[in-house]
Amino acid sequence: MVARGISAGAGGRAFSLGDLLAWLRDGNAARPAGTSAKRQVFATVTMSSLPAGSPPMEQGGLFVAVKGEKRDGHDFVANAFENGAIAALVNRVPGNLADAVTRGEVCVCQPHGDVTKSDVPLLFMVDDPMLALQRCAGWWRRSxxxxxxxxxxxxxxxxxxxxxxxxxxxxxxxxxxxxxxxxxxxxxxxxxxxxxxxxxxxxxxxxxxxxxxxxxxxxxxxxxxxxxxxxxxxxxxxxxxxxxxxxxxxxxxxxxxxxxxxxxxxxxxxxxxxxxxxxxxxxxxxxxxxxxxxxxxxxxxxxxxxxxxxxxxxxxxxxxxxxxxxxxxxxxxxxxxxxxxxxxxxxxxxxxGRPLSGRRLEPLALPSGVTLLDDTYNASPAAMRAALDVLAETHGRRIAVLGDMFEMGAAGPRLHREVGEYVPQRADLLVAVGELSRHLAAAALDGGVETGAAVWLETPEAAAEWLAARLRPGDFVLVKGSRGMRMDRIVAALVGEHAPAEHGSH
Missing domain, CATH: 3.40.1190.10 (Mur-like, catalytic domain)
Known part of the structure; x- marks a missing residue:
């Protein structure tokens, strides 16, 4: 994850190395003395588990070594320094930096210690880097x-x-x-x-x-x-x-x-x-x-x-x-x-009244005459019903492509059934995607959707293939599901099949 734009505007003062030092000095895990670099503004604040395609750290960044489920940020501190970071919040010296510390190429700032060198990357030792980041951010907000x-x-x-x-x-x-x-x-x-x-x-x-x-x-x-x-x-x-x-x-x-x-x-x-x-x-x-x-x-x-x-x-x-x-x-x-x-x-x-970029349920008109309603950002029962209400107002064959709603706990099957019960009279064709959506499809059939007008498919890829063979001019296709279901793959596949002509033209 990268937070960009940590830089001063015209006349403004942004979060800097000096501010981090001041926060640490005020009784939070370490008390380093000031350095000649303390007024240097952090160009970026970056942490481990960077998503694919993230931009590289700018010169003068702060790296926060957070241990995740699969990766430990301490393994990437050296790479962050190579890419321009000037400081890192850590709870130990990374093994691949031990020799650099010995040679004085990296300075370790121990709790209650001083910064002995200001012209080399700094390792700030804290008990919990993520907690330190949060507390520092709260301190900065109040200032x-x-x-x-x-x-x-x-x-x-x-x-x-x-x-x-x-x-x-x-x-x-x-x-x-x-x-x-x-x-x-x-x-x-x-x-x-x-x-x-x-x-x-x-x-x-x-x-x-x-x-x-x-x-x-x-x-x-x-x-x-x-x-x-x-x-x-x-x-x-x-x-x-x-x-x-x-x-x-x-x-x-x-x-x-x-x-x-x-x-x-x-x-x-x-x-x-x-x-x-x-x-x-x-x-x-x-x-x-x-x-x-x-x-x-x-x-x-x-x-x-x-x-x-x-x-x-x-x-x-x-x-x-x-x-x-x-x-x-x-x-x-x-x-x-x-x-x-x-x-x-x-x-x-x-x-x-101002148009919003990346707005939800924005219609995407395809040359084939099909209109996509992309609402793949996330899903909950309330949001599903609201999106179905939008689909119900369209004029043409109304197709609801609905994926699993995640993080519903033990109530998951019941909540999917409730969404399924809401489908009749709002969609002419239902494509349910994912294991939990079996309940959604069954409830829609029980509620009056005609046999053959509700289909269950296991994956977004299977749904995209099924739809591509059956869409026709005048169709309105709502695609929605939890982010983890990757329902956006259905949209991408259909757009690939029918390159978009324009946005929001209907």
Missing amino acids: QPARVLGITGSVGKTTTKDLLSAVLAQRGPLVSTRGNFNNELGLPFMLLELTPEHRAAVLEIGISAVGEMEAFARIASPDVAIVTRVAPAHLEGFSDVQTVQREKGQLVAALGTDGVAVLNADDPLVLQMGSRSAGRVATFGEAPDADVRAENVVLRGFEGVQFDLVRHGDRWPVLLPLVGRHFVSCALAAAAAAFEEGCTGEQVAAGL
Whole structure:
């Protein structure tokens, strides 16, 4: 994983070697003296287990040696130094650097010791490199003036983050979570990108186990906590939805008295979190008593969703360029948070109307006359039903290609059956992919899908081959499943068979 952009803007001061030294000196694992290099800004912050195709470390990077399930970052420290890193957080001297340390080509900074050389790569000895990175990021966040807005929930986090970032970007520079940098590894990287020039950090925070949110909230110290919705997701790490509610609510519980909880008024499990906030509560939704709500919602096909944004009796027209009514809730969450940050209604409406890159359910029109609806980013029961609702509004043969939903725990078979029960009247043809999706296909047949209109296939490759032989002009094909199912391979195969003509033309 690589966090890029750790560099100073015009006049700004970014996270540097000197800051790392200061944090260590303040009673955290080591107390090295200052060095002549201490003002050098880290060009990148990098850690082990780099994904394939990651860019090389820039000159002047910090490497964090984290031990994963399959690889130990300590095995890659020497390579990081060869590629320009100037420092590394480690819990031991890597074996392949022992001779370099002896020759003085690498300096080891022991706890409470001094940096004896500043012109060679530095090994900072800590008990736990990942924990050290997290604590350092929390310390850095508290030293920066930017307001931190944390977003959590079972569904809608990424879209809400993107919409809120689009609105707040009108008011000045900000940091916004990229890709999957929303976990115990990604969150500290995003915080370390902050400089005094940034007005805000919009952070998506995901959890998959009990106790994680409390730790993440302590690192992020949010000024605003936004909760989108509580629904069955990641149940493998939680016993039930009530546990999900309790754990997600830790972000709200972390607010100070001047903080704001932005909560979904349409979700009772989210609304109950208001009692855990030491600060104010602002609500969003279509409930008549929500502080920020939507009225006169009209679906405009692939143009998006039109609605009136209403707050305190004022209203602003919005055309949200996202396909699906469920995205209105994400827009309202973003709007409520933006209002709390001082944005005007005009700014909010303009930001919500901006096209988002890589948007979910973006239609992809193929020359063959087939239209793909690619929603392969991830999947949960609620997101599956929302995507099926979008498919139901299309005009043509509606084909749902649905893969397994991961991390559902013991409830997995039941939750797949429930999605299957939702398929009739929303799809004309179902292609279920993966072992758990056997339950989905069976439930769809029991619910009224005609025999022959529901097929189960074991792999994405088999599904792509089956579809390629049967698609015809006018078909609309929804492809969705958990990221680990690699349903994107189906999209890639179909696009390869029928090179795309244009995006979002319908």
